[in-house]
Amino acid sequence: MATVFSQYAWLVPAFPLAAFAILTAFGRGWSRAGAWIATLASLASFALSLIIAIERIVSNAEDYVGGFDWLRAGAVNLTAGYEVTNLTALMLVVVTLVAFLVNLYSLGYMGEDERMTVFFSYVALFTSSMLGLVLADNLMILYVCWELVGVCSFLLIGFWYRKPEARAAAKKAFIVTRVGDLGLLIAILLLFWYMPDHALDFASLHNVFHTQSGIISTSITTLIALLIFVGAVGKSGQFPLHVWLPDAMEGPTPISALIHAATMVAAGVFLVVRTFDIFQASQAALDTVAIVGAFTALFAATIGLAQNDIKRVLAYSTVSQLGYMMLALGVGSTTAAMFHLFTHAFFKALLFLGAGSVIHAIHTQDIREMGGLGSRMKATAWTFGIGVLALSGIPPLSGFWSKDAILSAALEKSPWLFAVGVLTAFFTALYMARLFFLVFTGKARGDAATYARAKDAPWTMTIPLIVLAALAVVSGFVQTPMSGWLGSWLWSGEAKEHAEGVAIVASVAASLLGIYLGWLIYAKGTIRRDAVSSRLPWLVKLLERKYYIDELYELLFVRSLRGLGKALAVFDDVVVDGAVKLAGGAVAGLGRLNTRLQNGQVQTYGLVAVIATVVLVLAIAGRRFW
Amino acid sequence: MLNFNIDFTGEFFAFFLLAVCAIVGAVLAVNFTKVVHMALSLAFTFVSLAGLYVVLQAEFVAFVQVLLYVGAVTILMIFGIMMTKHQSEGQERGRPLLETLAAIGCLCLFGILFYAIRSAGFAKPDVPLPDNNTLSIGKLLYSTYAIPFELVSVLLTVAFIGAVALAKREEDQP
Amino acid sequence: MSMLASYLTLAAVLFCIGLYGVLTKRNAIIVLLSIELMLNAANLNLVAFSKYGVVPSLTGQVFSLFAMTLAAAEAAVGVAVLIALYRRRATVNVDEFDELRR
Numbered sequence: 065m066a067t068v069f070s071q072y073a074w075l076v077p078a079f080p081l082a083a084f085a086i087l088t089a090f091g092r093g094w095s096r097a098g099a100w101i102a103t104l105a106s107l108a109s110f111a112l113s114l115i116i117a118i119e120r121i122v123s124n125a126e127d128y129v130g131g132f133d134w135l136r137a138g139a140v141n142l143t144a145g146y147e148v149t150n151l152t153a154l155m156l157v158v159v160t161l162v163a164f165l166v167n168l169y170s171l172g173y174m175g176e177d178e179r180m181t182v183f184f185s186y187v188a189l190f191t192s193s194m195l196g197l198v199l200a201d202n203l204m205i206l207y208v209c210w211e212l213v214g215v216c217s218f219l220l221i222g223f224w225y226r227k228p229e230a231r232a233a234a235k236k237a238f239i240v241t242r243v244g245d246l247g248l249l250i251a252i253l254l255l256f257w258y259m260p261d262h263a264l265d266f267a268s269l270h271n272v273f274h275t276q277s278g279i280i281s282t283s284i285t286t287l288i289a290l291l292i293f294v295g296a297v298g299k300s301g302q303f304p305l306h307v308w309l310p311d312a313m314e315g316p317t318p319i320s321a322l323i324h325a326a327t328m329v330a331a332g333v334f335l336v337v338r339t340f341d342i343f344q345a346s347q348a349a350l351d352t353v354a355i356v357g358a359f360t361a362l363f364a365a366t367i368g369l370a371q372n373d374i375k376r377v378l379a380y381s382t383v384s385q386l387g388y389m390m391l392a393l394g395v396g397s398t399t400a401a402m403f404h405l406f407t408h409a410f411f412k413a414l415l416f417l418g419a420g421s422v423i424h425a426i427h428t429q430d431i432r433e434m435g436g437l438g439s440r441m442k443a444t445a446w447t448f449g450i451g452v453l454a455l456s457g458i459p460p461l462s463g464f465w466s467k468d469a470i471l472s473a474a475l476e477k478s479p480w481l482f483a484v485g486v487l488t489a490f491f492t493a494l495y496m497a498r499l500f501f502l503v504f505t506g507k508a509r510g511d512a513a514t515y516a517r518a519k520d521a522p523w524t525m526t527i528p529l530i531v532l533a534a535l536a537v538v539s540g541f542v543q544t545p546m547s548g549w550l551g552s553w554l555w556s557g558e559a560k561e562h563a564e565g566v567a568i569v570a571s572v573a574a575s576l577l578g579i580y581l582g583w584l585i586y587a588k589g590t591i592r593r594d595a596v597s598s599r600l601p602w603l604v605k606l607l608e609r610k611y612y613i614d615e616l617y618e619l620l621f622v623r624s625l626r627g628l629g630k631a632l633a634v635f636d637d638v639v640v641d642g643a644v645k646l647a648g649g650a651v652a653g654l655g656r657l658n659t660r661l662q663n664g665q666v667q668t669y670g671l672v673a674v675i676a677t678v679v680l681v682l683a684i685a686g687r688r689f690w
Numbered sequence: 691m692l693n694f695n696i697d698f699t700g701e702f703f704a705f706f707l708l709a710v711c712a713i714v715g716a717v718l719a720v721n722f723t724k725v726v727h728m729a730l731s732l733a734f735t736f737v738s739l740a741g742l743y744v745v746l747q748a749e750f751v752a753f754v755q756v757l758l759y760v761g762a763v764t765i766l767m768i769f770g771i772m773m774t775k776h777q778s779e780g781q782e783r784g785r786p787l788l789e790t791l792a793a794i795g796c797l798c799l800f801g802i803l804f805y806a807i808r809s810a811g812f813a814k815p816d817v818p819l820p821d822n823n824t825l826s827i828g829k830l831l832y833s834t835y836a837i838p839f840e841l842v843s844v845l846l847t848v849a850f851i852g853a854v855a856l857a858k859r860e861e862d863q864p
Numbered sequence: 865m866s867m868l869a870s871y872l873t874l875a876a877v878l879f880c881i882g883l884y885g886v887l888t889k890r891n892a893i894i895v896l897l898s899i900e901l902m903l904n905a906a907n908l909n910l911v912a913f914s915k916y917g918v919v920p921s922l923t924g925q926v927f928s929l930f931a932m933t934l935a936a937a938e939a940a941v942g943v944a945v946l947i948a949l950y951r952r953r954a955t956v957n958v959d960e961f962d963e964l965r966r
Binding site: 662663664665666667670671674 | 883886887888895958959961962963964965
């Protein structure tokens, strides 16, 4: 059945793009008005996305593709278009909802910043690019939006550019994701080379790879899949390109919520889902995805245990949860991955915005200086607590259902992956409990005056928290083992996922154990806090320093590249500039030579005439010799 | 290209002798240090050339050569030397670059001319010249070449007047 | 090698020596003398061709007479110019006459 509203899907990214244009052109000196324009634009996008999604849910709609021819060169025909399927409609809703809530939140959080309009214009550009990425119908447009999203991330991380850490973090983010983008670009080029008719749109990809017609050999398919995965690793912060995500916390907290929790980092997962036909054609690629995902999940969870900055704990938690999504994809369950993406967007954004409220009130980010805020900031504490429970996977909150889907799928494929997943769930619960108890319970450890002034944030910052908390509770019910509605809606009736009892029991047990342990250590104090750090200080140091990965990269890559840069600078100075100076110098020297010829003496002129005559005669008459 | 088939006649012998004299005179002329020596060795060259004209059966031209060049031009030059202060010794500071390049240029020019002469094929003539050289030249001058003859005389007059005008001492203006 | 070629070669030698003198000598009188040498070489060519040329005739000799006359006239005028210059600048060094530079 055809749809009415899907054809207007191009408006969804157009609203924020228009807001960006207006704010950039006229925004100087508008402050509040500009912010409201951006917020209203994102509200309009959200409304339209909701309508499209509801229509697609109610009527069993077919996919819609629209667009125009972009480039035509001989046999190559590139189109620029958008594709509205159930999957993209879901992503539209997620992105626009979180974007709208973050816009609303930023009205309060960035209210005193002098560059508020610039901030909102960047956020609008980001939203527009992310929506473009979601709606793209071929890999070229997706890549363009992918890069745009990276640029916006760079701009927003370095928004407070006067801080040197922010500048460094922005550069790091851009460069590290660039490494991943290179992989994606090579994959696109390979596809362009090998695909019949050089087609890059997802429909053609599905046709070629799904039916396994053998047009493209297995080794090439594996290579392409791995390269696409490299792009996803960069964008989604998987090991070894995870280093930029924690540093990206230098940006304002609403950005951390929007970009680095809910949307941009999910783009990597989204890319793999979109091109999943390629992955399914290559078992090696799937295994790689699963192993990298599982490893990253465990790796990041252990680091999160030892961090003291509230936002960094959440950043490592994001990396870990993205690892879960990759694990789900690696064991073949796109439904579980998309489901977890969907729920994670809500509760992670909730946690970040809650952290932002805390930071706004206390003016510090170090959890060792917080404590006992629960009594002063009730709304924030309650919503944050719901987020913590959802993330830890406590039923019946949304995180439980989605994590369980992943663990069930993992158990089917490999017990080792399942074990890693359960262990990670335990650590997740432990560090989140640590975070919650250290921040909101106990005695205030920080400055007493600041503590006395702390109170809940204004309504623009609290309403989004409440909305997200509600979603964190109910959004899990779209895909339960009993009724797998989400899976069948997304993939139009493909195999239903079913859950294993073992998985449910194991994950709940791990989560409860983690929370209990955290309560014992940090709230009740039964186990001393430095129980581990006094016995194994080297372990704590290792985790705190993030396994020294940053130092390793500095040694391996940064130093050598910087040396190469210096060498090239010398080359540029000496060789290139030298050549230019040589050209100029040669002309000047020739001029000086000619000055000596024009000395006014007739004998000199005569000599020149004789030599010229000789040369002419030799040239003209000498041609007979060769 | 360099095919040496010279028939050694008396004419060639005379030519060779006079040619050596001419070249020696010219080379010495550019190598002496004193100006007057240079002028005199060049006069010696002129005389050898007159001898060559005699060998070439151009007696009148030889006579005029001696009269004009040795008699008039050389004396004129010596007058010029006497009337201008000159460094009788050559200047110590040479102009090595100029001299080297000039030598190279002249050598190349000579090489080109030599090559051109050698590769040209000259036919052997068989028509002898008239016997009475002066009479024949006189006849030619007054018949075929009368107009150039008159023009040359005009030119000589103009040159004479011009030389006088140029070299005249300027009178003091009152 | 015919006789003509010998005469022409001699003329070429004298011409080049004269050219060297023109380009190199510092005294203006010597430059003028070298120019006379070059003209003589040309005259020798003319007379040689008048005897050994394709059609031997007296035209070459007549032409050489004219050339000689002109050379003498030119020498006279040249010396007159030189004397006038010498009166102004008190030198006959050719490389001190460089007003053409400006």
